Amino acid sequence: MPPSDSSVPVDSALGTFSKALEAEARVLGFCAFGVASATTDDSRGAALDAWLAAGMHGTMEWMEGRADHRRSPQGLWPEVRSVIALGMSYAPAGDPLRLEDEAAIGRISTYAQGGDYHDTVKKALKHLARWIVDQAPRRGVGEAGVKVFTDTAPVMEKPLGQAAGLGWQGKHTNLVSREHGSWLFLGEIYTTLELPPSTPSRDSCGSCRACQDVCPTNAFPAPYRLDARRCVSYLTIEHKGPVPDDLRAGLGNRIYGCDDCLAVCPWNKFAETAHTMRAFLPRAELTAPRLDELLALDDAGFRALFSGSPLKRIGRDRFVRNCLYAAGNSGLATLLAPVQALVDDPDPVVAEAARWALVKLNR
Known part of the structure; x- marks a missing residue:
C-alpha cells in the first residue's frame, strides 16, 4: 500500500482517493458510482413534507415517523460530510411484461425473482466501507467515519443518487440512468470525509410519459x-x-x-x-x-x-x-x-x- 504523504495537498489527495474508491467499488460489483454533498437540500425536504402531508405514503408510518432523519443526511448523522452513492444493475435479459396476458401465471417483479438484493448490496457496501476506513489514513486523507445504508434506512436514496450523478428521478419517481435504465439497486455510504462531489444528473425524460x-x-x-x-x-x-x-x-x-x-x-x-x-x-x-x-x-x-x-x-x-x-x-x-x-x-x-x-x- 502507498504510504501517507503529508506533502500532498489534501484536496488533491481526496480526488485521488475518490478515484481509487470508485475503482474498488467496481471490483465489488457496483456499476454506478458518485458522490454528493451531505449538506441539507431544502427542496428535497420540502418535497418529502408535501408528499407526507398529502397522505400519499399510505400505511407506511415509518416514512413519517423518521421524516427528520430522512430529510437530510446530516439529520440522520450530524458528522457526515459526503454521501457515496452506488448502484448495482439488475437489468433483465427478457421482457418483464411478457407474462401480462398469461392468466394462469403469477407475475413477480423482476427484482424479486433472484436472491435478496439487501444481502448482496449490504455485503458489498460493508466491504467498501472497511476499505475506506483502512485506506483513508494510508492515502493521506485522514481518519474516516462511515455508515452504510441500503433501502431499509431513512435515506432519500433516489434524490441523493441524482445529486451524485447516478441518474435522475424520472416521472415514475424512480432513478433513471443513461447507462442502466431503470434497473438499479441503490446503496449509500455516509462518510466524514469531504470528498469532491460529482456533477448532478439532469432530467432527461423530456415529453415522454x-x-x-x-x-x-x-x-x-x-x-x-x-x-x-x-x-x-x-x-x-x-x-x-x-x-x-x-x-x-x-x-x-x-x-x-x-x-x-x-x-x-x-x-x-x-x-x-x-x-x-x-x-x-x-x-x-x-x-x-x-x-x-x-x-x-x-x-x-x-x-x-x-x-x-x-x-x-x-x-x-x-x-x-x-x-x-x-x-x-x-x-x-x-x-x-x-x-x-x-x-x-x-x-x-x-x-x-x-x-x-x-x-x-x-x-
Missing part, C-alpha cells in the same frame, strides 16, 4: 408524483389489509410488485445485462409460477419456496391474498377448486379474498 400511461391503477396524479396508495407495488407488498375493491382488477396477475412503469422506459434500451450480478439472476421457479400451485402453499411451503428471496418478508397470508386477487382476475374455471379451498382460511383477509375471487370466477 410512457410510465404514466402504462400504470394499471393510475397511481401517478402528476408526473414525478406517486400516490403509493394506488401503486401495485405498495398494494401487494406494503399494504396489510384487503386491497380496495376498485383497485383489485388493476392488479391483474401481479402477485408481488410491478415492473410496468420501469419496463416501458425508453432509456432501458441502453441497459446491459452483462452488468447484472449473478446473485440477481432469476430463479427458474420464480420466473413464471402457476397460480394453482401458489394457492396451495401453507406457511412451511411458502418459507421453503421463497427462502433467500426478498418476497419472504410479506409472509404466506399476504402473498396468498395477492394470488387470490390474480385468480379472481383470471377468469379461469380451473382455479375454482384451489380458490374454494381457501374460503375458510384462518386468516380473515385471505378468506375474504377467496370469497371475492369465487364471485368473480362464477360470473
